[in-house]
Amino acid sequence: AKALVERILAFSRSGLGERAPVHVQSVVEETLDMLAAALPAGVRLEKALDAGDAAVVGDATQLHQVVMNLCTNAAHAMEHGGVLTVAIHHVEIPERRLLSHGTLSPCLYIRLVVSDTGPGIPPTVLERMFDPFFTTKGAGEGTGLGLSLVHSIVADLGGAIDVATKVGEGTIFAIWLPVAGQAARPVAETVRDLPRGNGEAVMIVDDERSLVMFAEETLAELGYEPTGFDSSVDALQAFSADPRRFDLVLTDETMPDLSGTELAREIRRLRPDIPIVLMSGYSGAQLTERAHAVGVIDVLRKPLVSRNIAEPLARALTAGR
Ligand SMILES: Nc1ncnc2c1ncn2[C@@H]1O[C@H](COP(=O)(O)OP(=O)(O)OP(=O)(O)O)[C@@H](O)[C@H]1O
Ligand SMILES: [Mg+2]
Structure with a gap:
């Protein structure tokens, strides 16, 4: 259950994860496989996963939680159907760049994009949505910890977040994570x-x-x-x-x-x-x-x-x- 207590524990744990190279592509693939089974009928999932063997330093559970929380929010935003797009790519950043939430220094990044065709996020929500316990969902429906967890994990991974949203059209969350070399794809036990x-x-x-x-x-x-x-x-x-x-x-x-x-x-x-x-x-x-x-x-x-x-x-x- 995503009971409050569990989410808080996950939250407090997020900074304490093991630090090792994580194979981004396989974690994202695995998370999307889990998610696909649970998507509402009207939501179509489109994937463009192209991270190769890039690694970020952190722990796989953290990355899993980032993808899961963003996709769950997107799915909730599309109760009446829509398209959920998840993409990962390499992007080289040649000079400092300011994002909506954070700054990128010049280096090679993995950009994880989760976008939806939902109603978009109004400015009043946009301002506060990364705050712990901020939710627009009813009591018992949302803890308001999803995005604050995402925020603290991304900070922990040395990354930054960019949000673009248009009321009536949808929302794009881009998570930028610094690449730390390559990792071997974990052997999938069939x-x-x-x-x-x-x-x-x-x-x-x-x-x-x-x-x-x-x-x-x-x-x-x-x-x-x-x-x-x-x-x-x-x-x-x-x-x-x-x-x-x-x-x-x-x-x-x-x-x-x-x-x-x-x-x-x-x-x-x-x-x-x-x-x-x-x-x-x-x-x-x-x-x-x-x-x-x-x-x-x-x-x-x-x-x-x-x-x-x-x-x-x-x-x-x-x-x-
Ligand atoms: N893709 C999105 N489209 C529209 N609104 C969003 C989107 N993502 C987040 N929000 C808004 O941000 C708020 C905070 O999100 P957050 O994930 O922190 O908490 P929550 O989703 O409400 O609760 P929980 O994550 O526990 O289910 C949401 O209540 C919602 O209003
Ligand atoms: Mg959420």
Whole structure:
């Protein structure tokens, strides 16, 4: 869930990431693959990804968060459909250049452009949108931390931001990041190399629908039979109606009404032998302790791409047998 607490933790963590060369192209590709599964029907995604093997110094999660937040904002701005364009290119900057948010010194940059054909951003919002907690969304809909997170990460990566917007036409966010040489593309483990399921029924619980859909897709690709719930209360009801229906439960932690660990406790009460795996936007000793106390077998960190989830699921199922 993008609950407030998780976003704040991500926010405070953003400056503390590991610093290593990050292969920009592959991180952006992977983020867009995740995003594509969750885009509203009327939004078309156009990609022009041409960063080659350029590296920026930072941590891949930071870059992932920048792309995710900008694209999520763009998608929200196009509720009634439109085109989301994401592009990355090299650009050489020969002399100092002033942007709307920051200054570029002469060097080689990667420019990441996220543009939408939404309503544009009025001046009053433009002035304040990078402030923490500034949101025009309703209570419970937006935390207002998305862009402030983007801002602090870009600063951390030594970059700058340029925003161009026209009311009625759309918005272009350009993120400029200084290139630090090249990195080898991380070897993509193909789904074939990962341990696979064998039709086991997996209950997936997350209050964010798009993440449920993404997890369903990932698990189906790995050979499982996923069933998603976007309410932990509904999930518990389904489980108590037929405790033998599922072979494994994969649940988010931060959810309204009934958290993942609370759900786990109730489910273990109904069926003590069922393996339960918790996923969370953040992890920490406290959460791990609380999770193990209620019988959770493993705690996974989001995002749950196949290569992070295949091993733990296979392990959890073997342990549960
Ligand atoms: N592409 C965009 N088009 C129009 N308005 C935008 C766009 N991106 C951001 N905004 C405006 O900036 C505000 C702040 O964005 P920010 O990402 O910081 O928070 P949020 O999107 O409201 O909340 P959250 O990120 O937690 O969902 C938004 O509420 C919206 O009004
Ligand atoms: Mg946002």
